[in-house]
Amino acid sequence: MKFKEKLKKEIKKQIKQDVFLRDTPSPEFGDYALFLKNPDKKIKSILIERTEVKGNYLNIFINKKKFIEETLKEINLDYGKSNLGKNKTIVIDFSAPNIAKPFSVGHLRSTVIGNSLHKLYSELGYKVIGVNHLGDWGTQFGKLIVAYKRWGNEKKLEEDPIKYLLSLYVKFHAETEKDKLLEDEARNEFRKLEKGDKESVRLWKKFKDLSLEEFENIYSLMKIKFDSYNGEAFYKDMLDDVINKIKQKTKTESSDGALIVNLKQYDMPPLIIKKSNESTSYHTRDIAAALYRLKNYKPERIIYVVGSEQKLHFRQLFKTLELMGEDSKKFVHVDFGLFRFPEGKMSTRKGRVVFLEDVLDKAITTIEKIITKKNPNIGNRKEVAQMVGIGAIIFGDLSNNRVNNINFDWDRMLSFEGETGPYIQYTHARIYSILKKSKLSAKIDYNKFNDEEFQLIKKMSEFPEVIKDSAIKYKPNLLCNYLIQLSQLFNTYYTKYEIKLSKERLYLASKIKQILSTGLNLLGIESPNAM
Numbered sequence: 001m002k003f004k005e006k007l008k009k010e011i012k013k014q015i016k017q018d019v020f021l022r023d024t025p026s027p028e029f030g031d032y033a034l035f036l037k038n039p040d041k042k043i044k045s046i047l048i049e050r051t052e053v054k055g056n057y058l059n060i061f062i063n064k065k066k067f068i069e070e071t072l073k074e075i076n077l078d079y080g081k082s083n084l085g086k087n088k089t090i091v092i093d094f095s096a097p098n099i100a101k102p103f104s105v106g107h108l109r110s111t112v113i114g115n116s117l118h119k120l121y122s123e124l125g126y127k128v129i130g131v132n133h134l135g136d137w138g139t140q141f142g143k144l145i146v147a148y149k150r151w152g153n154e155k156k157l158e159e160d161p162i163k164y165l166l167s168l169y170v171k172f173h174a175e176t177e178k179d180k181l182l183e184d185e186a187r188n189e190f191r192k193l194e195k196g197d198k199e200s201v202r203l204w205k206k207f208k209d210l211s212l213e214e215f216e217n218i219y220s221l222m223k224i225k226f227d228s229y230n231g232e233a234f235y236k237d238m239l240d241d242v243i244n245k246i247k248q249k250t251k252t253e254s255s256d257g258a259l260i261v262n263l264k265q266y267d268m269p270p271l272i273i274k275k276s277n278e279s280t281s282y283h284t285r286d287i288a289a290a291l292y293r294l295k296n297y298k299p300e301r302i303i304y305v306v307g308s309e310q311k312l313h314f315r316q317l318f319k320t321l322e323l324m325g326e327d328s329k330k331f332v333h334v335d336f337g338l339f340r341f342p343e344g345k346m347s348t349r350k351g352r353v354v355f356l357e358d359v360l361d362k363a364i365t366t367i368e369k370i371i372t373k374k375n376p377n378i379g380n381r382k383e384v385a386q387m388v389g390i391g392a393i394i395f396g397d398l399s400n401n402r403v404n405n406i407n408f409d410w411d412r413m414l415s416f417e418g419e420t421g422p423y424i425q426y427t428h429a430r431i432y433s434i435l436k437k438s439k440l441s442a443k444i445d446y447n448k449f450n451d452e453e454f455q456l457i458k459k460m461s462e463f464p465e466v467i468k469d470s471a472i473k474y475k476p477n478l479l480c481n482y483l484i485q486l487s488q489l490f491n492t493y494y495t496k497y498e499i500k501l502s503k504e505r506l507y508l509a510s511k512i513k514q515i516l517s518t519g520l521n522l523l524g525i526e527s528p529n530a531m
């Protein structure tokens with residue numbers, strides 16, 4: 001990276017124009033190509049071995065020894081870090097499960113993608129605020145309170161809170177088929193909750209605390225942390241002010257008793273600020289949250305990591321914020337497709353859900369079986385199985401272009417071969433085991449690296465650029481692809497050469513190991529030393 005920057009600077013000084021170094025299709029065209037009107041310019045630099053003119057291109061063959069030395073020396077714990085985001089803040093809204101409902105696979109995707117973006121932006125020097133915008137407010141709590149008051153049982157609730165609350169929710173929907181008045185009762189209950197009725201608030205808080213405890217199990221298993229848990233309920237006392245502000249700054253209308261922002265001229269249905277029964281909406285709370293974040297964190301951007309099914313919601317939200325005078329470039333919806341399980345389509349209302357904890361458990365136990373076979377004497381088997389099982393799920397998610405739907409394929413995802421998390425972790429552990437048995441030397445002869453190694457080091461030099469790209473395009477899959485390619489290159493190299501016989505090869509391997517573990521960490525995946 002630094003080498004390329006230096007090279008660019010030197011060339012720029014000599015030809016007195018901006019320099020864009022392109023990658024070449026293959027080594028015979030040099031290492032970089034420079035497009036020029038008069039490509040037969042003479043450029044001299046210790047960084048360049050020779051140049052060749054091909055049409056309008058000047059093909060540059062770099063000084064390999066210099067490149068190898070500079071690149072390898074640059075690779076340490078901080079390799080990939082930059083100060084691009086210095087003094088800038090980014091808010092990432094991610095995970096955001098709904099209280100009293102199971103942590104869904106959609107929430108898993110948001111959690112995994114958001115967590116990786118959190119790490120990637122931090123690596124670029126941004127101050128990152130990860131917010132878990134919990135779904136802890138809204139009419140569904142009216143339904144739950146009704147169901148709990150009618151059919152609930154405290155002991156059962158505490159035994160298995162989310163499954164029990166889900167069963168109450170399912171029962172509520174089944175009963176409304178027979179008793180239409182239940183829906184009105186639920187709306188009333190929610191209104192009571194909004195007004196601060198003591199018993200309603202007590203029940204709501206209980207549901208919330210119990211649900212959060214369960215969510216925490218998942219977060220701690222995946223080692224995921226948030227900087228704020230300000231969910232929807234956090235904004236409830238700001239809503240009157242916010243609604244006044246929306247009224248002042250946009251032309252609101254009333255429509256069938258509801259208060260709306262008309263978005264017809266932007267080809268969108270209206271944004272509902274207040275429903276006809278006076279309750280506030282998901283949208284209003286999102287407007288409140290956006291204004292709160294802008295005011296308190298002064299972010300350059302707020303990124304919402306939420307499934308594609310909410311595209312319209314965010315278009316409406318961002319348009320309304322723009323109408324209120326905010327800069328719409330500050331808001332980004334990072335959307336993603338569905339994760340489809342072989343078990344079939346899910347529906348919370350019907351109680352058909354895949355419980356995420358079961359998915360994680362299955363991944364961990366399957367991996368544990370594989371490890372036990374492959375490496376029966378491994379010491380911390382349980383711990384490693386957890387790192388690899390969870391890593392497999394995370395990588396199986398992140399390695400896809402996020403907007404695509406993914407079919408959840410257990411065998412493919414958990415395999416130690418192919419384009420998987422375990423494959424990269426395995427490559428890392430393999431290098432660890434080679435290094436453990438040998439001694440690293442500080443005296444490296446940079447003339448000793450052959451052409452194959454030079455190509456490998458070129459790949460290694462791309463790492464900082466890949467991190468930047470993955471963050472800026474909100475595409476952790478770019479980093480996933482890169483780590484797969486690097487692992488494949490290393491494994492080919494490994495089968496061809498006895499690494500332990502040369503201090504240069506050992507040194508090279510140790511640098512690859514560094515990149516793999518930094519890269520995996522940026523995806524939210526751990527790198528065990530053996531597996």
Ligand code: ARG
Pocket residue numbers: 093096097098133134135286289304306
């Ligand atoms: N709780 C919501 C859901 O499960 C996601 C919230 C996303 N964040 C936001 N600011 N709207 O659908």
